[in-house]
Amino acid sequence: MIRAMLFICLSFLSFSIHAEAALKGRVMIDGSSTVFPITEAVAEDFRNIQPRVRVAIGVSGTGGGFKKYLNGETDINNASRTIKEKEISLAKKNQIKFKEIPVAYDGISVVINKDNDWATDITVSELKKIWQPGSKVTTWKDVRPTWPDKPIRLYGPGTDSGTFEYFTHAINGKAHHSRSNYTKSEDDNMLVQGVVSDKYAMAYFGFAYYTENKGRIKAIPVKLTETSTAIAPSLSSINDGSYKPLARPVFIYVNPDSLKANKSVFEFTRHYLKSAARLVKDVGYVPLPDSEYQKSLKLVETLGSVRVDSVE
Amino acid sequence: MSPHRRRMNKAFKWCCRITTYGAIGVLALLLFHIAYEGMSWISWDFITNFPSRKAEKAGIYTALVGSVYVMVITTLFVVPFGIGTAIYLEEYASQKSLFIRFVKLNIANLAGMPSIIYGLLGLTLFVRIMGLDRSILAGSLTLGLLVLPVIIIASQEAIRAVPQMVREAGFAMGARRYQVVIWQVLPAAIPGIMTGIILAISRAVGETAPLIVIGALSYVAFLPEDMFDMFTVLPVQIYNWAGRPQPEFHSLAAAGIIVLLAFLFTLNSIAVLIREKFQRYKL
Numbered sequence: 001m002i003r004a005m006l007f008i009c010l011s012f013l014s015f016s017i018h019a020e021a022a023l024k025g026r027v028m029i030d031g032s033s034t035v036f037p038i039t040e041a042v043a044e045d046f047r048n049i050q051p052r053v054r055v056a057i058g059v060s061g062t063g064g065g066f067k068k069y070l071n072g073e074t075d076i077n078n079a080s081r082t083i084k085e086k087e088i089s090l091a092k093k094n095q096i097k098f099k100e101i102p103v104a105y106d107g108i109s110v111v112i113n114k115d116n117d118w119a120t121d122i123t124v125s126e127l128k129k130i131w132q133p134g135s136k137v138t139t140w141k142d143v144r145p146t147w148p149d150k151p152i153r154l155y156g157p158g159t160d161s162g163t164f165e166y167f168t169h170a171i172n173g174k175a176h177h178s179r180s181n182y183t184k185s186e187d188d189n190m191l192v193q194g195v196v197s198d199k200y201a202m203a204y205f206g207f208a209y210y211t212e213n214k215g216r217i218k219a220i221p222v223k224l225t226e227t228s229t230a231i232a233p234s235l236s237s238i239n240d241g242s243y244k245p246l247a248r249p250v251f252i253y254v255n256p257d258s259l260k261a262n263k264s265v266f267e268f269t270r271h272y273l274k275s276a277a278r279l280v281k282d283v284g285y286v287p288l289p290d291s292e293y294q295k296s297l298k299l300v301e302t303l304g305s306v307r308v309d310s311v312e
Numbered sequence: 313m314s315p316h317r318r319r320m321n322k323a324f325k326w327c328c329r330i331t332t333y334g335a336i337g338v339l340a341l342l343l344f345h346i347a348y349e350g351m352s353w354i355s356w357d358f359i360t361n362f363p364s365r366k367a368e369k370a371g372i373y374t375a376l377v378g379s380v381y382v383m384v385i386t387t388l389f390v391v392p393f394g395i396g397t398a399i400y401l402e403e404y405a406s407q408k409s410l411f412i413r414f415v416k417l418n419i420a421n422l423a424g425m426p427s428i429i430y431g432l433l434g435l436t437l438f439v440r441i442m443g444l445d446r447s448i449l450a451g452s453l454t455l456g457l458l459v460l461p462v463i464i465i466a467s468q469e470a471i472r473a474v475p476q477m478v479r480e481a482g483f484a485m486g487a488r489r490y491q492v493v494i495w496q497v498l499p500a501a502i503p504g505i506m507t508g509i510i511l512a513i514s515r516a517v518g519e520t521a522p523l524i525v526i527g528a529l530s531y532v533a534f535l536p537e538d539m540f541d542m543f544t545v546l547p548v549q550i551y552n553w554a555g556r557p558q559p560e561f562h563s564l565a566a567a568g569i570i571v572l573l574a575f576l577f578t579l580n581s582i583a584v585l586i587r588e589k590f591q592r593y594k595l
Contacts, residue, residue: 044365
């Protein structure tokens with residue numbers, strides 16, 4: 001009897017020791033400020049499971065983050081765009097490998113003041129007319145003859161941002177091609193403020209900033225062509241791909257060598273893909289279809305396959 | 313006094329009064345606005361919680377601890393270097409030497425350099441070349457470089473303000489220069505030097521840009537274990553919250569500013585106390 005109790009006690013003890021012997025390590029992340037809230041949410045969630053893994057996230061922008069990543073300083077890079085040719089050749093030179101994993105969608109929203117009652121939809125070619133380099137548009141009437149003859153005041157992100165890059169690529173046909181006489185700010189809240197206080201303003205920025213300010217600003221539904229239906233940015237229209245052409249995926253870039261050598265990175269990345277669907281919505285982004293996460297999860301598990309059985 | 317000059321005097325007095333009250337008014341408005349927005353978020357949990365995606369659960373603990381670390385190490389580094397340099401320049405170096413004059417001019421110039429330049433310098437020198445990584449030490453040394461000129465200049469002025477007769481009296485008693493400096497000049501100059509240190513360290517604690525360049529992190533949910541560990545500081549955390557889309561985070565940023573202000577205020581009070589104590593032994 002005593003022996004049996006002792007056995008039970010011991011097994012409990014060993015169990016608790018086993019639980020104590022949780023993972024310990026470091027995960028270094030840097031990169032885009034757009035992806036930061038998602039990765040932060042995952043890191044916070046991960047901390048409940050593996051409290052001794054130290055996850056640190058910096059915000060140097062996608063490009064600045066890649067510089068550190070390709071220097072071998074980080075394990076994961078948050079990226080609001082895909083890796084550039086120049087960065088790929090640097091990766092080859094430094095022998096740093098990478099795996100691109102899409103983690104969520106962002107829908108760039110074209111927004112106007114809530115008292116703007118004329119702009120109920122806008123076509124891609126009209127957007128191009130407004131935002132292309134050397135644009136002649138100075139009033140709303142210049143965009144569409146039925147709109148008021150009032151000056152249109154434009155707000156947009158700074159030229160370093162991934163949002164700027166994607167928007168100019170999708171609307172003007174080439175990344176970084178844009179008119180330059182508009183109010184730029186790296187701080188999206190400034191752009192929101194600009195539109196809130198000005199009836200004749202127009203701006204574009206990430207979906208999260210639109211949803212958080214829904215009562216104060218409106219998003220214009222966008223028409224891909226003259227004849228297609230106007231689609232407003234929403235969880236469903238971005239998720240099913242009908243919000244064109246301004247829905248874009250955002251990524252994390254993971255170092256496969258870190259996945260293999262660093263168990264903390266491996267477990268963190270797995271947790272990222274398992275919890276993304278739930279957490280992405282929390283922070284104002286649009287989750288990918290579940291199958292996408294499953295596919296990436298499999299990929300990550302194969303890449304770090306040595307480890308898979310040892311933990312759970 | 314002629315009526316004209318009397319009127320001029322009155323007008324001048326009013327101009328000065330308006331600028332004074334204007335400045336105080338703007339400051340009061342700012343403080344009021346911050347307090348109004350952030351005060352309800354201040355709680356013990358806010359001080360002791362780690363950062364979070366949920367505004368209700370987010371706290372400023374890691375940033376506060378990071379700021380304390382950075383402040384202490386920066387002070388340890390900057391005070392001996394600053395005062396030492398000032399003593400050499402004022403007491404030992406030849407005032408006629410072209411080289412010394414060149415050095416002095418450049419220290420004054422360095423005091424006016426934008427902080428981001430120091431960030432880039434720190435990134436190359438401390439983070440990359442010396443291999444300190446994005447550690448507290450790298451951040452502290454960078455901030456140290458940033459505020460060093462301020463301390464040197466303030467100390468120089470304080471030392472220069474000590475009357476020459478104090479030194480001469482010392483020499484007349486047969487003291488060497490180091491004895492005069494340590495026992496006569498420095499005690500008399502301490503209040504001025506302390507003012508310089510207070511201003512410099514307050515600036516260091518409030519800096520964001522150079523630390524972002526160095527790689528102070530935005531999400532750190534652990535406390536630093538030593539000075540080679542990764543870190544974040546109050547201004548970086550505040551900056552991060554202020555840029556979020558959710559309005560609750562903007563209030564959190566305001567709450568963070570209150571903590572930062574309280575932190576600086578405590579720091580300054582301590583320094584003022586030390587200064588007062590030394591002023592009593594004034595000549």
